[in-house]
Amino acid sequence: MEYKPNWLARGMRTERTNTIGIIADDLLSPFTPPIIRGIQDFLRTIDYLGLIINSDWDPDLEREAISTLLGRSVDGMIFVESGHLAPTEELEKAGKPYMFVHRLFGAPIQYSVVPDDYAGTQLAMEHLFSLGHRCIAHIAGPSGWHSARRRVDGYVDSMHQHGIAIEAGWMLESDWRYEGGFAATQQLLATDPCPTAIYVANDHMAWGTVEAIRAAGLRVPDDVAIVSYDNRSFSRVLRPKLTTVSLPAYEMGKKAAEQLSLKLQGETVATDEVKICGTLYIRESCGADPSLRTVEQPDVGTTVRHQLTGVPPVSN
Amino acid sequence: MEYKPNWLARGMRTERTNTIGIIADDLLSPFTPPIIRGIQDFLRTIDYLGLIINSDWDPDLEREAISTLLGRSVDGMIFVESGHLAPTEELEKAGKPYMFVHRLFGAPIQYSVVPDDYAGTQLAMEHLFSLGHRCIAHIAGPSGWHSARRRVDGYVDSMHQHGIAIEAGWMLESDWRYEGGFAATQQLLATDPCPTAIYVANDHMAWGTVEAIRAAGLRVPDDVAIVSYDNRSFSRVLRPKLTTVSLPAYEMGKKAAEQLSLKLQGETVATDEVKICGTLYIRESCGADPSLRTVEQPDVGTTVRHQLTGVPPVSN
């Protein structure tokens, strides 16, 4: 009968606000929006809402955010790509449940959802093997990052599992960036024996790899095949379109929210890291048969917008 | 003395929660995160927090979101890229202030912050003129979008102001996408007289333009110069790096929050659209003297992260 409860009053009484706090390093980091979207979509199913604060990688801001959120009586918290924090004393004292998603640095931590970079790497490597490649090089990210190290492990193990020795110079550490990928590739092309395929640890560097190969007068994928990682939105507009393993940001966010909701209901949740594996998006940069290509989903929203406005779906 | 107020109780008493609702079409739309970040950064200065809900371009979801937010007693609302809504009856009845940011379609509306695409276009065109170009073509976005139409107006007026006639075939409507830009450019290159510069209405199409020009055996910027619009993050990793006018998403969000805070304080705010002009990022695609290039700021957070982790700043 038109009755609309006042959530403030209810929250005051029940000590439950149906709100959680989300502390993100920075909303503008590339994976933060999809992680948060995943969180939001799960929260919606349990009638929760999220209050988002940016900590900008600043420990003081992060502490302040925790304090602010506690003052708002949130029921729990999720730390998104939060850099460094072991939960503050204040958070522990409050006894509210919390989760971490996609912590990038530091030792592994409890109640944390992370990408399964090792398994994702296997996906990429197996694809290359299935296409007949055996001389596969790897351009890695900076070793300070979890993801970079795990992708290296995956590469090394994968090669060994196929009984292939990794030649000197086939594994290079770079910096995640276009320029780094470009430079590393130039080095690689001067290697003997020269690899026929390169597993590049992220899409940015892979872009540089594509351009370096072209600059050397070679073609992708005919002369050198490329697989990379992340499935950033530009990877399907680059030519050739990149074959890449997705970093399952959305799914990770969803999972973290799900775990949190379990804790919210008082259930005991396994403390160890939850690993989520991405998917291989088969496109053009490996030369796989076109019939194998992943069918691309339109970006969320663009089809609805299309129906609404008559304006065609736009890739984001 | 360690006293921490309970915001719920305070809110119940004062009818002020220091919280606003943010209804976004979709957190994953490219300009939504920077707009929200702008809102958040302003809100922080007045001790407010934002509750974000995605409406996914669905009028029903949007109505539901308004209702949810009202139930949470937010003090006001901001609609981010919300497609269509004239405020619902319920919102009006609640008497809470609200603002729109970056409404993409439909008739102009009150209390709305939008990009000044006309002025931004002048920036782009003047840059081209200053480089000596007179034969300038325009690849436009779909005419259903405000931004596309205003960018066309800016182009046409700018040409006329310089006393230049727009040749037949110099103005093409496309679809915002890489493929559209590519195809339009091929058409343009077959035009006589062939333009020496192209003003492309967004970065995505401009990417296609670059590739089409290359495919025709011509060079950017030597044979054809390109300016575009939006300043998407990939525009500075594309080679040549795109000279482009930014869509000032962050600033728009900030402004909207500022306007809302004025309304929150009971001040009367001008009802007409607030227009925010972007900035011209001079890079490589127009062939401007290197000394004129805009100095690039590192992405928010990456420098802090650098200090924290020893890992170099990464472009997002």
Added chain:
DNA sequence: GTGAAAGCGCTAACAA
């Protein structure tokens, strides 16, 4: 000036 008390809307506990 200081201090006590009422009441915001709800739910949980208790009484009938």
Added chain:
DNA sequence: TTGTTAGCGCTTTCAC
């Protein structure tokens, strides 16, 4: 089962 009431923590009002 149904109905009544106390009280969550704060601010505002009103009495002193």
